[in-house]
Amino acid sequence: MLVLGLRSCSFFKPSSFRSFSSLINTTMVYSKAQPKEKSKVIVFGAGNFGSCLASHLGDVQHEVYMWAREDKIVKYFNLHHRNPLYLPDHAFPPNITAIGPELPNKEFINSVDVLLFAVPTQFLRSTLQTLRPALDVNNLPLLIFVNKGIEVGTNALTLEIIADTCGADIAKASTFISGPSFAKEIGAPTVVQRQPTSVSVASLTEFEATKASTLFHQPHFRCYTGVDPIGLELSGALKNVYAIAAGMSDGLGFENNTRAMIITRGLSEMTCIGTAYGASPLTFLGLAGVGDLFLTCSSSNSRNYTVGYRLGQGEKLDVIIKTLGSVAEGVPTTKGAKMIIEELGINAPIANSVYDVLFNGKDTRLAVRELMELPPSKELELPPTAGGPARRLMQKLGLSSDSISELMHPHL
Ligand SMILES: NC(=O)C1=CN([C@@H]2O[C@H](COP(=O)(O)OP(=O)(O)OC[C@H]3O[C@@H](n4cnc5c(N)ncnc54)[C@H](O)[C@@H]3O)[C@@H](O)[C@H]2O)C=CC1
Numbered sequence: 459m460l461v462l463g464l465r466s467c468s469f470f471k472p473s474s475f476r477s478f479s480s481l482i483n484t485t486m487v488y489s490k491a492q493p494k495e496k497s498k499v500i501v502f503g504a505g506n507f508g509s510c511l512a513s514h515l516g517d518v519q520h521e522v523y524m525w526a527r528e529d530k531i532v533k534y535f536n537l538h539h540r541n542p543l544y545l546p547d548h549a550f551p552p553n554i555t556a557i558g559p560e561l562p563n564k565e566f567i568n569s570v571d572v573l574l575f576a577v578p579t580q581f582l583r584s585t586l587q588t589l590r591p592a593l594d595v596n597n598l599p600l601l602i603f604v605n606k607g608i609e610v611g612t613n614a615l616t617l618e619i620i621a622d623t624c625g626a627d628i629a630k631a632s633t634f635i636s637g638p639s640f641a642k643e644i645g646a647p648t649v650v651q652r653q654p655t656s657v658s659v660a661s662l663t664e665f666e667a668t669k670a671s672t673l674f675h676q677p678h679f680r681c682y683t684g685v686d687p688i689g690l691e692l693s694g695a696l697k698n699v700y701a702i703a704a705g706m707s708d709g710l711g712f713e714n715n716t717r718a719m720i721i722t723r724g725l726s727e728m729t730c731i732g733t734a735y736g737a738s739p740l741t742f743l744g745l746a747g748v749g750d751l752f753l754t755c756s757s758s759n760s761r762n763y764t765v766g767y768r769l770g771q772g773e774k775l776d777v778i779i780k781t782l783g784s785v786a787e788g789v790p791t792t793k794g795a796k797m798i799i800e801e802l803g804i805n806a807p808i809a810n811s812v813y814d815v816l817f818n819g820k821d822t823r824l825a826v827r828e829l830m831e832l833p834p835s836k837e838l839e840l841p842p843t844a845g846g847p848a849r850r851l852m853q854k855l856g857l858s859s860d861s862i863s864e865l866m867h868p869h870l
Pocket residue numbers: 503504505506507508509526527528544576577578579581585604605606607639640641642783784785787
């Protein structure tokens with residue numbers, strides 16, 4: 459564990475951690491080591507999840523700064539230690555300070571150990587573009603991303619958005635957290651509870667994933683590390699599409715059989731899409747995959763499930779979005795998912811039906827009938843050719859095409 463004591467550096471091979479051999483053979487930038495006891499953390503995004511994670515880290519005595527784009531949140535929070543817009547009844551630990559709406563400057567960014575991004579996917583590119591000049595590759599904080607979505611227009615995953623805006627070195631050092639984790643059930647006591655929760659943590663090197671895991675891991679919040687960030691990201695994004703489908707089914711009045719069918723067939727579709735994309739099929743069996751799929755397909759606490767439920771009850775999408783009061787990543791993500799499915803030539807009828815209901819005005823009951831009338835098919839047939847999009851992404855990161863086979867078999 460000697461490596462944890464080293465500062466950010468290039469040409470350093472953390473050989474005691476799993477990672478792509480092709481990755482550690484290249485010049486590699488690592489984030490700075492986190493202090494053992496007390497890290498200085500900026501959480502970007504003061505919505506439900508940013509607030510919850512700020513509280514989780516503040517509760518164990520880290521020095522936390524929560525950036526909000528809403529001036530009202532910053533002023534109110536620093537007076538009352540409550541967030542007036544999200545988790546309004548929760549009393550936050552005293553060691554959290556709200557900052558914003560301007561993004562922090564270079565000097566401040568350089569002084570922190572961790573940057574945690576809880577910004578919805580569609581707003582991440584602009585946030586990172588503005589922040590990029592303040593990031594010093596030679597003194598890089600640990601970078602953690604918790605958003606779950608695919609960017610509209612580019613179909614990019616977050617790893618690619620980071621590469622586009624901050625460069626390959628910073629993308630390769632970034633870490634992603636995903637899994638079954640409703641904001642209100644994590645964190646400190648009061649409204650946000652310490653209910654036992656587990657998540658997946660992935661980076662291209664286990665070295666970075668382990669640092670993020672060490673920061674978050676608590677007796678009530680377990681972290682499991684891996685080196686398939688693409689699979690983890692696709693899991694988190696795609697489960698939102700199937701949560702909309704499950705909610706729709708419940709909203710139409712169908713019961714347990716139908717929901718179980720959607721969850722299981724959804725998992726099959728997700729695994730096929732992920733494998734064709736270039737992720738490991740096994741990642742979809744983890745917390746970020748089936749774990750989060752199960753959670754969000756079976757709870758009205760999920761915003762995506764709620765969008766589907768209300769559609770099933772006959773409400774219009776624009777009214778639902780206006781009145782939801784929170785982000786439903788699955789709605790824009792369905793657009794990106796549809797494009798990816800088409801590019802890869804994958805059979806994903808449930809995701810395609812969700813797209814038709816959301817964006818082509820298809821009647822929800824007709825969508826279910828058409829799905830049920832499809833001819834019989836094999837239960838699971840993983841695509842024969844795999845890895846096009848991931849291969850392109852690896853090239854963008856300056857990695858060899860061998861990386862893709864390591865990505866698909868990280869557990870061997
Ligand atoms: N709430 C939850 O239980 C969980 C949420 N997530 C993910 O975390 C991410 C954030 O979700 P929540 O905090 O729940 O969202 P939220 O709906 O509670 O809050 C919305 C957030 O988006 C920000 N925002 C709105 N417009 C923006 C803009 N133009 N530029 C930058 N930021 C803008 C708001 O300031 C606020 O911080 C999403 O990707 C979500 O999928 C992941 C796990 C659990």
